Amino acid sequence: MCTSIITRSAALVSVGVLGLTACGGAGGGGDDPELVSGGTFVTAVNGEVNNTIPMTGSQPQERQVMVYAYESLIYSDEKGESEPWLAESWEEGDDGTSVTFTLKEGVTCHDGTDFTAEAAAANLNYHADPDNTSVHTDSLVPAGLKATGDGRTLEVTAPGTDPFLLSKIGTVEMVCAAGLEDPDSLQGASNGTGLYELTETRPDAFVYTTRKDYDWGPGGLTSKTKGVPDGMEVRVVTDESTRANLLISGELNAARISGTDRARVEDAGYDFTGVTNPIGQMLFNERDERPTHDPLVREALVTGFDHKEAAEVVTGGHPVELESLITESPYLCVPENGPLWDTPEHDPKRAGALLDEAGWKLGADGRRHRDGEKLEIAFAYDAASATHAPAAELLREYWLEIGVETDLEAMDGAAWSEHLYETFDWDTGWIQISSGGPTIQHAFYGGATPDKDGLNFMATSSDEYDEIAERAFSAAPDEACGHWEDAERLLVEEFHTFPLAGTVLPTFMNGAVFEETSYIQAPSIRMTE
Numbered sequence: 001m002c003t004s005i006i007t008r009s010a011a012l013v014s015v016g017v018l019g020l021t022a023c024g025g026a027g028g029g030g031d032d033p034e035l036v037s038g039g040t041f042v043t044a045v046n047g048e049v050n051n052t053i054p055m056t057g058s059q060p061q062e063r064q065v066m067v068y069a070y071e072s073l074i075y076s077d078e079k080g081e082s083e084p085w086l087a088e089s090w091e092e093g094d095d096g097t098s099v100t101f102t103l104k105e106g107v108t109c110h111d112g113t114d115f116t117a118e119a120a121a122a123n124l125n126y127h128a129d130p131d132n133t134s135v136h137t138d139s140l141v142p143a144g145l146k147a148t149g150d151g152r153t154l155e156v157t158a159p160g161t162d163p164f165l166l167s168k169i170g171t172v173e174m175v176c177a178a179g180l181e182d183p184d185s186l187q188g189a190s191n192g193t194g195l196y197e198l199t200e201t202r203p204d205a206f207v208y209t210t211r212k213d214y215d216w217g218p219g220g221l222t223s224k225t226k227g228v229p230d231g232m233e234v235r236v237v238t239d240e241s242t243r244a245n246l247l248i249s250g251e252l253n254a255a256r257i258s259g260t261d262r263a264r265v266e267d268a269g270y271d272f273t274g275v276t277n278p279i280g281q282m283l284f285n286e287r288d289e290r291p292t293h294d295p296l297v298r299e300a301l302v303t304g305f306d307h308k309e310a311a312e313v314v315t316g317g318h319p320v321e322l323e324s325l326i327t328e329s330p331y332l333c334v335p336e337n338g339p340l341w342d343t344p345e346h347d348p349k350r351a352g353a354l355l356d357e358a359g360w361k362l363g364a365d366g367r368r369h370r371d372g373e374k375l376e377i378a379f380a381y382d383a384a385s386a387t388h389a390p391a392a393e394l395l396r397e398y399w400l401e402i403g404v405e406t407d408l409e410a411m412d413g414a415a416w417s418e419h420l421y422e423t424f425d426w427d428t429g430w431i432q433i434s435s436g437g438p439t440i441q442h443a444f445y446g447g448a449t450p451d452k453d454g455l456n457f458m459a460t461s462s463d464e465y466d467e468i469a470e471r472a473f474s475a476a477p478d479e480a481c482g483h484w485e486d487a488e489r490l491l492v493e494e495f496h497t498f499p500l501a502g503t504v505l506p507t508f509m510n511g512a513v514f515e516e517t518s519y520i521q522a523p524s525i526r527m528t529e
Helices: 060-067 117-128 165-169 177-181 240-249 262-267 295-303 307-314 348-357 388-401 413-423 438-445 463-474 477-493
Strands: 020-023 040-045 074-076 082-084 087-092 098-103 146-150 153-157 196-202 205-210 231-236 254-256 272-277 281-284 368-370 376-382 405-411 428-430 497-499 503-509
Touching: 040 060, 060 231, 074 165, 082 087, 087 165, 098 117, 098 165, 117 146, 117 153, 117 177, 240 254, 240 262, 262 503, 295 348, 307 388, 376 388, 376 413, 388 405, 388 428, 405 413, 438 463, 438 477, 463 477, 477 497
Parallel strands: 040 231, 040 254, 376 405, 376 428
Antiparallel strands: 020 272, 074 082, 087 098, 098 153, 146 153, 196 205, 205 231, 254 503, 272 503, 281 428, 281 497
């Protein structure tokens, strides 16, 4: 999967290692555009949207549809800098277990009710309750967290020390009381505090109306801020060439175009924003019955193909070195001089020796066998990606040279959920975990497996990693990142993951400007001439 965390319906979404501000496409740039108020901002998502409930919607395109209607206590921009949003101020406790927020006055919901500290507390308590189905439980919101609200004061207490508590709970999107009590009411509608209210849904589009009474946005944003549109529309456009054509014709104001059509859009002079997507990250299924349970096999697969060539293919000719496994705002614990890990070069001779050591011997048929079983790797990749399939085919060719057969499997959203969280029928693939901080990463690499209601779909198991993570969780805030960086290095050097390459995912603009972190940020949207 190519744009965000691989999730099941109840899993985590918080889903260049630094988000990029507006970048000039070839022939683009120049003076800042003139802002104009009004009109309809039209953008597109590249996958089907089946869930608009913030507590459970998990696919990237679903999260993008939601972010326009819901807001969080803190706004985090494309540089990872935080500023007030629903909260006007906050104070962290000295022991890393508590945060006290003071909410802004006059915030109201789409249904006209006031948004209070009690409502904010109810949101956090909802996600902290393991009996509720939530994408944020034990990721952004630890189980056992307690929140109370009184007037404008929200007090939050975690069950243990967490140096990133503020950064995590501060980004949870807030649902208004009626929506929290009846989540199904949010399917095809919204009940948040956002500037944009979801008022109409069609099979291929989601329509929003701009509120007239909004005055609590980050940076002084109000309904009357110059450049704010009268409404928005999010269209489902799965074909990239179609998105490119619609952008160039002016029917779309924003479109993500990263495949073969990227060059013609850049050549036409359109500017873009972008975030680095770890599109070339590989993960491994480490369950006992899978060949990739053996670290020798994992290392052999990594050393068994040309990294530079594969990086070019999987990124569509736009490779970016990944400096960390943390690739999203607010970029917690991204090392200043990364990457900190060492990875091996392409070495087919060593790859063969590693497979020999693992007991997979080369037979007369040119294939690897052990105990009468042929070594065959199930390789999963994103069916919607223009570059995953050719890059997967390239690896199959390289691995065949060392005697390994590969079964390539294209995955849509439903197949990802089934294979990663239910059947576990995969070995490796272009699979990414993209997050803004190490404790979220830990839920995947160090947490419980899906059969025990966890997110560790790889069944990663490392005593050394667990020990480092334990030290990180109990460390003082100024020491925690050092431990998490050690943990990240271990994950790569023990071949629990292989971060081959990332790429900038460009979202092109026509008639509008905006910022992008994981998604287009609603408060940043401005229409232009």
